[in-house]
Structure formats: C-alpha cells, structure tokens
Amino acid sequence: MIIFASCIILFLIGLYAIVTKRNLIKIAIGFALIEYSVNLLFALIGFRRDALAPIITQLNVPHKFVDPIPQALVLTAIVIALGTTALMLTVILRIYNRYKTFDIAEIKKLRG
Amino acid sequence: MPFIPLFFALPLFTAFLIPILAKIYKPLVWILTILVSFILFIVALYGVAATHHIPMIVYKMGNWPPPLGIVMAYDSFSAFMSLIISIIVFTCSLFSVRFLNPYTGKWKFYTLFMLMTAGMMGMVITGDLFNMFVFLEIAAISSYALVAFGLEPEQLEGSFKYMVMGEIGGLTFLLAIAFIYAKTSTLNLADIASSLQMVRHTTFFWTALGIIIFAFSIKAALVPFHSWCPDAYPAAPAPISGLLAGICTKVFGIYTIARLVFNIFGLTRSSEPMFFDFLIGAGLLSIVFAGLTALNQKDYKRLLAYSSISQVGFIMLGFGIGNYYGVLGAIFYILAHSFAKALLFLTSGSVVNATGSRDIKKLAGLGERMPTTAWSFRIGALSVIGLPPLVGFFAKLFIILGAIKAGYLWLAIVTGGLSILSLAYLLKIENNVFMKKSKIKAKESPFTMRVSMVFLVILIVIVGIAFQQIIDTLIGPATQALLRGLEYSHLVFSYFSMNF
Numbered sequence: 001m002i003i004f005a006s007c008i009i010l011f012l013i014g015l016y017a018i019v020t021k022r023n024l025i026k027i028a029i030g031f032a033l034i035e036y037s038v039n040l041l042f043a044l045i046g047f048r049r050d051a052l053a054p055i056i057t058q059l060n061v062p063h064k065f066v067d068p069i070p071q072a073l074v075l076t077a078i079v080i081a082l083g084t085t086a087l088m089l090t091v092i093l094r095i096y097n098r099y100k101t102f103d104i105a106e107i108k109k110l111r112g
Numbered sequence: 113m114p115f116i117p118l119f120f121a122l123p124l125f126t127a128f129l130i131p132i133l134a135k136i137y138k139p140l141v142w143i144l145t146i147l148v149s150f151i152l153f154i155v156a157l158y159g160v161a162a163t164h165h166i167p168m169i170v171y172k173m174g175n176w177p178p179p180l181g182i183v184m185a186y187d188s189f190s191a192f193m194s195l196i197i198s199i200i201v202f203t204c205s206l207f208s209v210r211f212l213n214p215y216t217g218k219w220k221f222y223t224l225f226m227l228m229t230a231g232m233m234g235m236v237i238t239g240d241l242f243n244m245f246v247f248l249e250i251a252a253i254s255s256y257a258l259v260a261f262g263l264e265p266e267q268l269e270g271s272f273k274y275m276v277m278g279e280i281g282g283l284t285f286l287l288a289i290a291f292i293y294a295k296t297s298t299l300n301l302a303d304i305a306s307s308l309q310m311v312r313h314t315t316f317f318w319t320a321l322g323i324i325i326f327a328f329s330i331k332a333a334l335v336p337f338h339s340w341c342p343d344a345y346p347a348a349p350a351p352i353s354g355l356l357a358g359i360c361t362k363v364f365g366i367y368t369i370a371r372l373v374f375n376i377f378g379l380t381r382s383s384e385p386m387f388f389d390f391l392i393g394a395g396l397l398s399i400v401f402a403g404l405t406a407l408n409q410k411d412y413k414r415l416l417a418y419s420s421i422s423q424v425g426f427i428m429l430g431f432g433i434g435n436y437y438g439v440l441g442a443i444f445y446i447l448a449h450s451f452a453k454a455l456l457f458l459t460s461g462s463v464v465n466a467t468g469s470r471d472i473k474k475l476a477g478l479g480e481r482m483p484t485t486a487w488s489f490r491i492g493a494l495s496v497i498g499l500p501p502l503v504g505f506f507a508k509l510f511i512i513l514g515a516i517k518a519g520y521l522w523l524a525i526v527t528g529g530l531s532i533l534s535l536a537y538l539l540k541i542e543n544n545v546f547m548k549k550s551k552i553k554a555k556e557s558p559f560t561m562r563v564s565m566v567f568l569v570i571l572i573v574i575v576g577i578a579f580q581q582i583i584d585t586l587i588g589p590a591t592q593a594l595l596r597g598l599e600y601s602h603l604v605f606s607y608f609s610m611n612f
Contacts, residue, residue: 038290
C-alpha cells in the first residue's frame with residue numbers, strides 16, 4: 001500500500017512543481033514527474049509476486065502471470081507523453097527565442 | 113455496422129495524406145479537407161438515421177469480443193455529438209480557406225485540423241476508457257499546436273498556458289483510469305459500469321468520480337479551472353477558436369462528464385441529489401463569474417472566450433438538474449452554443465481579417481462596411497441571449513422547464529435572469545464594433561468566409577423554427593440514451609451476444 005501511496009506523492013510533487021515554479025523548464029520537468037508517477041502506478045497495478053512474464057508455453061501453464069494490459073497501457077502513455085513533452089519543449093524554446101528568458105513572471109503579454 | 117470506423121479513420125487517413133498532396137498541388141489540401149468534412153457530415157447524418165431504431169450499434173475493433181478488445185459503442189448521444197462535430201468542422205474548414213492566406217505552411221494547419229477532428233470523433237464513439245484517453249490526447253495535442261500556429265509571442269504564451277492546464281487534466285484522467293483499472297481489471301466502459309456497481313457508495317467510487325470530474329472540468333474550462341481559456345482562444349487563429357469554443361470543450365469536458373456520470377457511474381438525480389446539486393453549483397459559479405468578468409473585457413475574442421465559459425455553465429446546470437427536461441435542455445444547449453459561439457468567433461476572424469485589430473475600443477462603425485459579418489454577429493448574439501425564434505431560446509426554455517419540474521423555482525428565475533449578463537456583454541461588442549460612426553477602412557470578407565458564416569446563421573434560424581422536429585429526431589433520442597443509465601452496459605453486451 002505504501003508503494004502505491006508513493007506514486008501519488010510523486011504525482012503531487014510534480015503538480016507542486018508545475019504550480020509553484022517560475023522557470024518554464026522546471027514546469028516541463030514537473031510534467032515528466034507526473035507522467036512517471038502514473039506510469040509507475042500502472043506498472044505496479046499489473047505486478048504479481050512470484051509471477052512470470054505473460055508468455056504462455058506448455059512448460060509454465062499452471063504458473064501465475066503478471067497482468068500484461070497495464071504494460072501495454074504504459075507503452076501507449078509513454079508515447080503520448082513523448083509527444084506532449086516534445087511539443088512543450090518546442091514551445092518553450094520558441095518563447096525563449098522571443099523573450100530571452102525562461103522566467104514566467106517576465107513573460108506577461110497576456111495578463112489581465 | 114461498417115460505417116462506424118469511418119468517423120475517425122477517414123480524418124486520420126486524410127491527415128496523413130495531406131502532406132503528400134501538398135507536395136503535388138497546394139490547393140488540393142483545402143479541397144480535400146472540405147470534402148472529407150462534408151463526407152463526415154453525410155456519415156453522421158446516416159448514423160443519426162441508423163440509431164433511430166437500434167438503440168446501440170457496437171463495432172468490435174479487430175473482431176475481438178467486448179471485454180477483451182476495444183469496442184466502439186455508438187448510440188444516439190454519440191450520433192448527436194458526431195453530427196455537431198462534423199457541422200462545425202465543415203464550417204471552420206470552409207472559413208479557414210481564405211483566412212489562412214497570410215500564413216505559411218498551410219498543409220500543417222490542415223493536417224493538425226484533421227487530426228483534431230479524428231480525435232474528437234473518436235472520443236464520442238469509443239466504448240473503451242483508455243481509448244478515450246488516447247483520442248483525447250490526439251485531439252488535445254493537435255489543438256495545443258494549432259493555438260500556437262502563428263508563432264507570435266501571444267500565441268506561444270496562450271498555447272503554453274493551455275498546454276499546462278490541459279495536460280494536468282489529461283494526466284489526472286490517466287490517474288483515474290489507473291485507479292479504475294486497479295479496482296475493476298477492465299477498460300471496457302460497459303464492463304466498468306457493471307463492475308462499479310459492486311463498489312457503489314464506497315470511498316473508492318467517489319474518489320474516482322472526483323478525480324474524473326476534476327480532470328474534465330479543466331478540459332471544459334469550468335470556473336475555478338478556466339484560466340487557460342481566455343488566453344488560448346484569442347491567441348488561436350479564428351477558425352481554431354471557433355472549433356475550440358464551439359465543440360472542443362463540449363467534447364473534451366461536457367460529453368465525457370455526461371457519459372461517465374450517467375452511463376458508467378450510473379448516477380441519477382433521485383439516488384444522489386447531493387452530487388447533482390454540486391453540478392448545479394459549479395454551473396452557476398461559471399455563469400456568474402465568467403459573465404461578470406466578460407463585462408470588463410476590451411478584447412473582442414477574449415470577451416467571447418469568457419462568454420463561452422459562462423455558456424458552458426448553463427450546460428452543466430442542465431445536466432445538474434438531471435430530469436428529462438433538464439438533460440434535454442443541456443443537450444439542446446450543446447447544439448445551440450456550438451452553432452452560436454462558432455459563428456461569433458468566425459465573425460471575430462472576419463473583423464480581424466479586415467482590420468487587423470481585436471481591440472473593441474479601436475474598432476467602430478463596421479456594421480455599414482461589413483453587413484454580412486455584422487448581421488451574422490447579431491443573429492449569433494441573439495441566439496446566445498435567447499431570443500424566441502432562434503435556437504438558443506429553446507435550449508434555455510427547456511433548462512428552465514426542467515428546473516421548474518424539479519421543483520427549483522428559484523433556479524428557473526435565476527437562469528432566466530442571468531441571460532441579461534449575456535445581453536450586457538454582447539451589446540458591448542455590438543455597440544463598439546458594429547454601431548457608431550468612424551472612418552476605419554474595411555472591406556467585407558471574402559466569399560468563402562461569408563458563406564460559412566451565413567451557413568451557420570441559416571442553421572441557427574432553421575433549427576430554432578423546426579425545434580419540434582429536431583427534438584423528435586435528434587435530441588430526444590440523445591437524452592434517452594443518457595438517461596438510460598446503466599442499461600448502457602446491458603445494451604453493449606446484448607448487442608455482442610446477438611451478433612456473435
């Protein structure tokens with residue numbers, strides 16, 4: 001149970017970084033943390049103690065297997081996270097080229 | 113039924129075809145986009161007709177039986193949403209043909225546009241929770257990119273804010289999927305619906321629901337989480353603002369909340385009145401706060417963005433009332449608001465195209481020089497306010513009727529009264545931009561832009577006049593599909609056993 005709670009704590013740390021940090025790159029890192037935490041949670045949900053990889057052969061039929069679906073989900077989620085992170089870093093780079101700063105407080109064309 | 117995969121396969125295929133076609137002959141790109149969105153419209157009409165007699169059409173991806181493979185569950189509510197999406201996509205693609213003239217790399221725009229269509233279409237027809245997340249992210253990532261399409265500092269910033277908020281929503285939804293999967297060991301929506309009934313009234317049930325509501329209120333831009341919306345909408349190119357405000361928030365936020373609350377978690381007004389009161393409260397907060405903030409805005413599109421948040425509140429209010437007329441009104445409001453708000457954002461695009469400015473203090477007297485735009489704006493605004501023959505009136509009427517039937521007379525009065533807020537902020541644009549006298553030189557927009565605006569005006573008027581027929585054929589079945597509640601899962605599985 002503690003190990004599941006640690007995923008949630010990691011999630012909250014990421015959220016904290018996104019909400020409070022003023023550096024754009026640190027916000028992107030916060031997103032990476034959230035993505036890792038959710039992926040880790042998925043991997044833990046599929047985990048079974050003393051279980052094998054879910055490849056059924058004639059030798060291991062009576063054995064326990066780990067749940068393969070969360071692993072498939074994590075793969076998909078990683079690909080999506082890759083897309084998001086790439087796009088986010090591109091936008092951050094463009095913002096940096098315009099303003100020459102990563103500080104969110106100095107980028108304030110859209111206040112009000 | 114073989115037509116269901118077309119909804120997302122067609123735009124997805126087109127999205128990947130566009131870069132190749134752009135190398136051959138540039139105008140092919142927009143011709144193909146308009147053609148495909150029109151075909152989608154025909155398919156959606158066929159879908160509406162097909163769901164009229166069969167309550168649920170299930171398509172098995174790769175022919176795997178339901179709990180194992182991904183299924184597409186297509187009922188009347190999906191049919192309704194896909195029809196609205198195809199109409200708005202068609203209009204916005206028509207509008208963007210001339211609007212995009214100053215931009216370079218048009219094929220990138222249309223590729224992202226089609227990806228976004230594919231994502232939204234996929235979301236409304238899917239019967240699988242993780243599949244819904246994937247489609248949500250396809251549509252959301254392309255919309256982040258589209259908001260930043262012009263690469264101006266303002267657009268980059270709007271896109272970044274949208275991305276931060278949107279991704280918090282998306283990843284929180286993923287967390288909720290993890291929780292639900294841990295408990296139910298399934299991702300099929302119908303299967304989840306029946307499994308969740310065993311753990312009903314537990315802490316887990318309400319935690320999962322709470323996380324989902326949090327995630328989708330960000331996507332729907334409900335008030336405490338709306339901060340991305342007034343930055344992203346004004347920054348985006350006008351057809352994209354129209355698409356975002358018109359249909360994206362409805363599909364990302366409202367459709368998902370309605371589907372999950374009614375059909376998957378199986379809540380009804382009579383069993384959980386507290387939860388539905390909470391939805392009413394969230395709706396009222398959005399209406400009042402965003403409506404009051406809209407009164408202070410000086411930017412044409414920013415004002416419309418706040419108006420959009422406020423209108424989404426009405427939809428939540430309708431779902432919160434939760435009886436037949438309330439839900440009917442909410443679904444009608446989705447239709448009314450998509451048409452009207454897409455139209456208003458298109459007029460803003462027309463004004464920006466003609467004058468290059470969005471500041472309503474600097475604009476004046478455009479009513480004489482751009483009559484089509486001005487009259488489109490007036491019809492759209494009147495529909496948002498709720499003038500009788502137009503579609504917005506009937507949407508509001510049914511929400512008020514639902515409130516009275518549910519015994520909330522005060523809510524009915526307040527809902528009617530709050531329309532005055534819409535009147536106030538929309539009159540501000542009308543007064544400053546289209547009335548008065550001035551010497552601004554502006555030409556009426558090109559033909560295709562006017563056609564797309566007039567098309568929406570005609571729809572608003574026709575749907576308003578023929579509201580009885582629209583309710584019978586489109587909105588009534590959609591309401592029944594939602595209020596069917598947990599029967600959703602029985603329908604999905606019975607369809608499977610029937611055709612196996």
